[in-house]
Amino acid sequence: MAHLPEDREAGTESTASPGPRATTRIVQVLRILADHPQGATLTELADLSATPKTSLLALLRALTHAHYLTHNGGKYALGVEAFKLGAAIVAQRRFPEIARPVMERLALEAGETILIGQLASDRPSMVYVMSAESRNAIRFIAGIGERRELFSSSGGRVLLAAMSEAQQTEYFRTAELRAHTPATRTQKRELKALLKEVAETGVAATVEQSSADVVGFAAPIRDESGTVIAALVMGTPVSRGVPGMERFKTLIARGAAEVSALLGYAGPTTLTFSKQSG
Template identity: 30%
Template sequence: MVGAKAAKLAMAETERSAEALDPAADNNYIAALARGLAVMRSFAGQRNQLTMAEIAKLVSLPRATVRRCLITLSALGYIDSNGKYYRLTPQVLTLSQSYFSSNPLPRVAQPYIEQVSEAVGESCSVSVLTGDEVIYVARSTRKRAASVHRDVGQNLPAFCTSMGRVLLAHMEPEALDAYFKRVTLKKFTHETVTDEATLRGLLDQVRRREFCLIDGELEHNLRAVAVPVRDQSGKVVAAAHISTEASRTPKEKMRNEFLPVLRSAVSQMRPLLLG
């Protein structure tokens, strides 16, 4: 079950990568670069090795195009092959390391979310908005925390996650309008809110309350609470959240016990995040 859910999320991520290959919006768009990145992203989730045909299907590109991408990525050291199957190499880690070494947010956040996780006994994460999704940039886990494993670097939809709604709630109105025009509000569970007007109302509520509590919208039995992370200037630069299983953690406990701990942690981060 866990593998199937992870694979489903990974497939959705790859589909979004393929959809992003249209260069029509900008004459400066380098389609070849986008295709190469889409090929790399096709290995998301539990797809640790793929054939050329499988990659071509995942990214919706001709096999000849995929072949050229694979040859280039292999020459650069990012992909290896045994003749039939292709896999990513450890060289890809240098790309993420460039981000982590140049951005203070993960480094600042990590000790604080570890304290939160220790205090409440649940997983705690910090995420940022990238494109139309949220991506984990720091995480402290507990084995019992959720039925789907999350890692730093994983992307999730913004509209149906607590940290995503926190970040969407603090978007400029024009940017939020553009977001709703682009995204498909997909139903992940029977609880997922997919009506735009309803979502906008929920985002207004999140903006006023300065937190978001979501129950079972991305995954059944997954409950999460999130708050904005602000830099010294007051700008929202990320969201911090605690996730748990709804069957063992009532909403009242999330609000009355988890939320104050989370808010305390982000308030301590703020002076350390330069605006």
């Protein structure tokens, strides 16, 4: 009796349906083939997935029948349905929605309100586009669409620090550096020194700069190219923000790094901070 090759296609045979335990194997096979664009044989897939060939073959046939895989020249590769699935997943990874799970977890861990701020399109300022509120009775609250000045808010300073020297010069030439509280810093030389520190450390901290009794922390969110596209911001009352200064700096920096990684950024993250704030 002639024997079929071990990874020959089923042809006109009925396609076997994988059992419940095959669920994780499906994901595993797709992941392996995503890393092997040239394709892989049944033997190679069995070795890479640590799965018996007899169990794997039925799964591969089912996936091929459904067009999640192709089978040519003895090798399996990703098929059109797999690429459609990948495209659908990528389409869901939109910013800022992709950051929501990180923000909600960080809000619980820190016990403080977490927001995302981006540059406004009409004038040099920061606008909040997403928030995850603290559950504390006394907490920082900011509505979606609310603005903050770049020079006085923690998130604004992160966005300002990411600008080119020419852009910063133009900003300070035209911006109205108006004090919002008695503590607001409005001297250009002092602000430029603070921005340099933000650029070096990767985090900004402000104490009662935009609002009385509010401490702000922020770190840059970067896209795949490393470009700063937003700031992850934490707002706290002074009573918690000042004593927890170093802890909150670390938390916001790590949170921003996690969101950046979700967006494809793989560069370095700075987690060494100075004591300066304001």
